[in-house]
Amino acid sequence: KQEVTQIPAALSVPEGENLVLNCSFTDSAIYNLQWFRQDPGKGLTSLLLIQSSQREQTSGRLNASLDKSSGRSTLYIAASQPGDSATYLCAVRLRAGGTSYGKLTFGQGTILTVHP
Amino acid sequence: NAGVTQTPKFRVLKTGQSMTLLCAQDMNHEYMYWYRQDPGMGLRLIHYSVGEGTTAKGEVPDGYNVSRLKKQNFLLGLESAAPSQTSVYFCASSLTGVLYNEQFFGPGTRLTVL
Numbered sequence: 193k194q195e196v197t198q199i200p201a202a203l204s205v206p207e208g209e210n211l212v213l214n215c216s217f218t219d220s221a222i223y224n225l226q227w228f229r230q231d232p233g234k235g236l237t238s239l240l241l242i243q244s245s246q247r248e249q250t251s252g253r254l255n256a257s258l259d260k261s262s263g264r265s266t267l268y269i270a271a272s273q274p275g276d277s278a279t280y281l282c283a284v285r286l287r288a289g290g291t292s293y294g295k296l297t298f299g300q301g302t303i304l305t306v307h308p
Numbered sequence: 309n310a311g312v313t314q315t316p317k318f319r320v321l322k323t324g325q326s327m328t329l330l331c332a333q334d335m336n337h338e339y340m341y342w343y344r345q346d347p348g349m350g351l352r353l354i355h356y357s358v359g360e361g362t363t364a365k366g367e368v369p370d371g372y373n374v375s376r377l378k379k380q381n382f383l384l385g386l387e388s389a390a391p392s393q394t395s396v397y398f399c400a401s402s403l404t405g406v407l408y409n410e411q412f413f414g415p416g417t418r419l420t421v422l
Contacts, residue, residue: 196350226410235312235398236351236413281351285409296341296411298351 194219194286198299205272205306213267213302215282225265227256228281230301236281240267272306279303309334312414314399320420321389329384329417331399338404340382341366341411342374344395351398357382358404389421 195218205211215225224243228236240249240256242265248257255268265282279301286297315330331340342354353366357376371393373385382401386393399414 224409228413233416233418235415236400238410238412241410283351283411296353300348300350 194222194284194297196282196284196297196299198280198282198302200302201300202303203305205304207272207274207306207308209272209306210268210270211272211304213269213280213282213304215265215267215299217263217265217284217297219284219286220260220263222260222284222286225256225258225282225284226296227254227265227267228283230279230281232278239280269304272304274306274308276306277304311335312399312401312412314397314414314417316417317415318418320422321386322422323390325389326385326387327389327419328386329397329399329419331382331384331401331414332380333382333399333401333412334380335401335403335412336379337401337412338379339402339409340376341400341402342372342382342384343398343400344368345398345416346395354384354397389419391421393419394421395419 197216199214226241227239242249242258253270258265281301283296283298312333341356343351345351352368355374357363360379363374375383397417400411402409402411
């Protein structure tokens with residue numbers, strides 16, 4: 193059974209710091225990995241999607257890396273801002289042999305607070 | 309485009325009552341999903357659909373039913389609500405195929421069962 197773990201569970205940093213969020217998964221036979229942001233009381237917003245054949249993806253101040261063999265992904269946020277405060281979730285999609293559907297398994301998230 | 313929308317946003321039910329949550333997407337996505345989010349449990353898949361007229365069970369399907377009569381809509385039903393079904397429910401959708409299957413989420417429905 194695929195298990196996804198995110199460390200740390202919560203992180204508080206001053207504005208301007210570069211930071212790294214970690215995601216690990218137990219089954220390396222994934223198709224892709226997706227990072228989401230969730231604001232309090234809101235839905236999930238997709239940040240980055242990394243296919244299993246890729247090593248990293250970048251969007252603005254965000255960079256996500258994937259090391260499938262070791263079962264790890266990191267989300268790097270450069271020059272953090274108070275507006276980055278949210279819960280960050282990673283989710284992996286397993287290959288489902290013979291079908292096009294692969295189950296998305298979520299981690300429990302990292303609660304990020306960036307204070308001015 | 310509105311993306312993924314959910315109705316209602318909030319609902320309070322008494323034990324034993326029934327209700328239907330509606331999810332709609334205007335992106336012509338084939339795949340649609342229902343999740344529930346609980347503290348300490350993360351998001352868990354309830355049911356999903358890979359196309360109009362098809363549905364399948366996810367991780368935690370007991371106590372729920374779904375229907376996908378139209379491609380753009382995915383309904384989640386609770387026939388006899390229980391306090392254990394108090395949760396935040398999210399609908400999501402994605403394009404067909406495995407090459408590009410980013411999931412897009414709705415804003416959620418907060419359900420309380422008394």
